[in-house]
Amino acid sequence: MTTSNATAxxxxxxxxxxxxxxxxxxxxHAGMSLVEAAWHGGVPQVTSVGCLxxxxxxxxxxxxRDKVVTVGLACQTFVEDNIEVVFLPPASAPQHHYEIxxxxxxxxxxxxFHKIFPEASRCRHCHGCDKACPKGITxxxxxxxxxxxxxxxxxxxxxxxVMCELCxxxxxxxxxxxxxxxxxxxxxxxxxxxxxxxxHRLEELRQERIExxxxxxxxx
Amino acid sequence: MSNGIPLxxxxxxxxxxxxxxxxxxxxDIDALxxxxxxxxxRDSVTKLAVGANAGDNCQRxxxxxxxxxxxxxxxxxxxxxxxxxxxxxxxxxxxxxxxxLAAAENGAxxxxxxxxxxxxxxxxMAEGGIQAAIxxxxxxxxxxxxxxxxxxxxxxxxxVAALAGDGPEVLHWLINQGMQLDQTPSGDLHTRRAGGxxxxxxxxxxxYTGLExxxxxxxxxxxxxxxxxxxxxxxxxxxxxxxxxxCVGAVLTSLLDGQLRIVRTRxxxxxxxxxxxxxxxxxxxxxxxxxxxxxxxxxxxxGARLCELDSFQYHPTGLLxxxxxxxxxxxxxxxxxxxxxxxxxxxxxxxELQPRDVVCAAILRECSEGRGVRVDDQHSGVWLxxxxxxxxxxxxxxxxxxxxxxxxxxxGIDPRRExxxxxxxxxxxxxxxxxxxxxxxxxxxxxxxxxxxxxxxxRNRLMGNALLEIISFGRRAxxxxxxxxxxxxxxxxxxxxxxxxxxxxxxxxxxTQRAPQVLPAYAAGGIWNR
Numbered sequence: 001m002t003t004s005n006a007t008a009x010x011x012x013x014x015x016x017x018x019x020x021x022x023x024x025x026x027x028x029h030a031g032m033s034l035v036e037a038a039w040h041g042g043v044p045q046v047t048s049v050g051c052l053x054x055x056x057x058x059x060x061x062x063x064x065r066d067k068v069v070t071v072g073l074a075c076q077t078f079v080e081d082n083i084e085v086v087f088l089p090p091a092s093a094p095q096h097h098y099e100i101x102x103x104x105x106x107x108x109x110x111x112x113f114h115k116i117f118p119e120a121s122r123c124r125h126c127h128g129c130d131k132a133c134p135k136g137i138t139x140x141x142x143x144x145x146x147x148x149x150x151x152x153x154x155x156x157x158x159x160x161x162v163m164c165e166l167c168x169x170x171x172x173x174x175x176x177x178x179x180x181x182x183x184x185x186x187x188x189x190x191x192x193x194x195x196x197x198x199x200h201r202l203e204e205l206r207q208e209r210i211e212x213x214x215x216x217x218x219x220x
Numbered sequence: 221m222s223n224g225i226p227l228x229x230x231x232x233x234x235x236x237x238x239x240x241x242x243x244x245x246x247x248d249i250d251a252l253x254x255x256x257x258x259x260x261x262r263d264s265v266t267k268l269a270v271g272a273n274a275g276d277n278c279q280r281x282x283x284x285x286x287x288x289x290x291x292x293x294x295x296x297x298x299x300x301x302x303x304x305x306x307x308x309x310x311x312x313x314x315x316x317x318x319x320x321l322a323a324a325e326n327g328a329x330x331x332x333x334x335x336x337x338x339x340x341x342x343x344x345m346a347e348g349g350i351q352a353a354i355x356x357x358x359x360x361x362x363x364x365x366x367x368x369x370x371x372x373x374x375x376x377x378x379x380v381a382a383l384a385g386d387g388p389e390v391l392h393w394l395i396n397q398g399m400q401l402d403q404t405p406s407g408d409l410h411t412r413r414a415g416g417x418x419x420x421x422x423x424x425x426x427x428y429t430g431l432e433x434x435x436x437x438x439x440x441x442x443x444x445x446x447x448x449x450x451x452x453x454x455x456x457x458x459x460x461x462x463x464x465x466x467c468v469g470a471v472l473t474s475l476l477d478g479q480l481r482i483v484r485t486r487x488x489x490x491x492x493x494x495x496x497x498x499x500x501x502x503x504x505x506x507x508x509x510x511x512x513x514x515x516x517x518x519x520x521x522x523g524a525r526l527c528e529l530d531s532f533q534y535h536p537t538g539l540l541x542x543x544x545x546x547x548x549x550x551x552x553x554x555x556x557x558x559x560x561x562x563x564x565x566x567x568x569x570x571x572e573l574q575p576r577d578v579v580c581a582a583i584l585r586e587c588s589e590g591r592g593v594r595v596d597d598q599h600s601g602v603w604l605x606x607x608x609x610x611x612x613x614x615x616x617x618x619x620x621x622x623x624x625x626x627x628x629x630x631x632g633i634d635p636r637r638e639x640x641x642x643x644x645x646x647x648x649x650x651x652x653x654x655x656x657x658x659x660x661x662x663x664x665x666x667x668x669x670x671x672x673x674x675x676x677x678x679r680n681r682l683m684g685n686a687l688l689e690i691i692s693f694g695r696r697a698x699x700x701x702x703x704x705x706x707x708x709x710x711x712x713x714x715x716x717x718x719x720x721x722x723x724x725x726x727x728x729x730x731x732t733q734r735a736p737q738v739l740p741a742y743a744a745g746g747i748w749n750r
Contacts, residue, residue, distance in 0.1 A: 031542065036543075047336070050344075050510070052508070052509065052544070055431050161435070185400055190396060198391055200356075
């Protein structure tokens, strides 16, 4: 058994894949993820690693293969010869502000959306967000659905979103597509998820509480 | 562990279409657990010599950290910048976010400090769902009974009653925050029945329940006007009053620049999660990178009482291969759907739907007795027979286990064609800090919520009770921490550290080990210099 989860390092074979991570030359074993390679190569200051299975969205990297530059998640990308990897700094704080508790009326939500995300309707269809998404989400289309007020469908498009915010970084209009997607999902639940089985049980529990209070009052 | 059937030979022998004999009858469960469950491994458990639990059993690796030297002394605090805040929440998973939101809703100014990025937690990886008694034939009482029975009747009934009673209101709150949950065609919340439940009670969002919950709570916290968030800011010590008996703040550091910062506060809520990344007994883990048990260490040093320190949940089906996913989970749902476990000889060896501790022990028995599939000298496992599942229920993997398919696809593995090699993986800390129904620990001013707290799950947690616990108790502690108002700390000290140091010297314990661990050694290079 191993004390680390990185078993490839213990295979006994010499490392045979040469790459650069944050400017440092690293020799890694084939089959290692970029996170494992960074640890194996002793690359300092790699602090953006979380779940190691592609759902937390922390380990954002920029990748250069020859002249082609892409982005991805380091725990889901594997070492290749000559690939250049740079771990990206954490995303900056969101520029779009709202608290869901401020929304009282579902009828004005579309007006509010355009006020909160004024850039969303200015999409220039460059596909930068689609190309940046490590989850293969049709980001641009998702934003278009939200702009058209179709929040349920927009939110569904973002179902696998892990909030790595690489699409936000890729957008020249500063639309913040990941947050548009999450807004769409949240307002859909907030205004439309009204499950009868849950509502019925909540009402039963409320009645029970009222009766308990009455009993206690009558005892006094 | 050099015995076992070599991988190539086992793979050549494997067939998805042979008839399999049923597994041998399980005669003595206790004997199996005692012989093979990691909690019962020889030398796995030791007795604590100092602190609130002196004389109690404790897992060995954890005991070393609970009885370790602090990183800092008074001298290190000279010149450190001071922040004053109403409530400090340490930990940015589901429990920490719920606590921060509840405290902020009650008018407190909140600082949430987290070791990694906000949301980097075990919450985000939870697939299965969240328990709540909402179906007509279910009741809060049945939820309580199932939870107590699942924990071998060692859970605290008052805590369990609070947990189960909160279930429906927790769902209401989550929906208000904007969390989506799967519905039936008539609009009811869809429920499933999982291990240990007497009736369907597991509410879910496909197999991404934790991700959906975490991204909503993370956004809610970031957007909240009264909550400040410090990322990459692990806590290295708590602060106490002049006599070392009340928690009045914490010392945080930064993974980026190593600068110490003092936070003075009326209440500290620990929501630091579990300790899978300590790799107890050398096991791989399903946990995220920050799960190093820091909260237990901090709580114990300031005098909090802990419980069930020798009881951990090892999930039976962690992936052994590919290596970058080693220890990561294949959800119990796959076995619930009918996938079988097969050893290197192509035989079934256990009823796959026994409780997690039993299945885990049976897999370890197969490996130890030479019937496992051997990958190399150090690694062996058994097959999770996904091709047979796909053969009997075509399309099931694609439709119901999206997350599993996405993860294995990245590694070029197709579970529909090749069986998955699995081995038990360290999954959950059953015990933790002793708390009351509002999350208060035995130390005034200090609360603990989520996996770092103990007493709810006894010695075995049921699926779906963790996601419920983090919201239920997170909110309880968030409210209690704001109600509990005094004028705030007059003086902040490290008196409790001195107390522990004296006790350790008297007990003749070495002062070489330092804690908390903050990051596992293999990931700490150039980040966290101890």
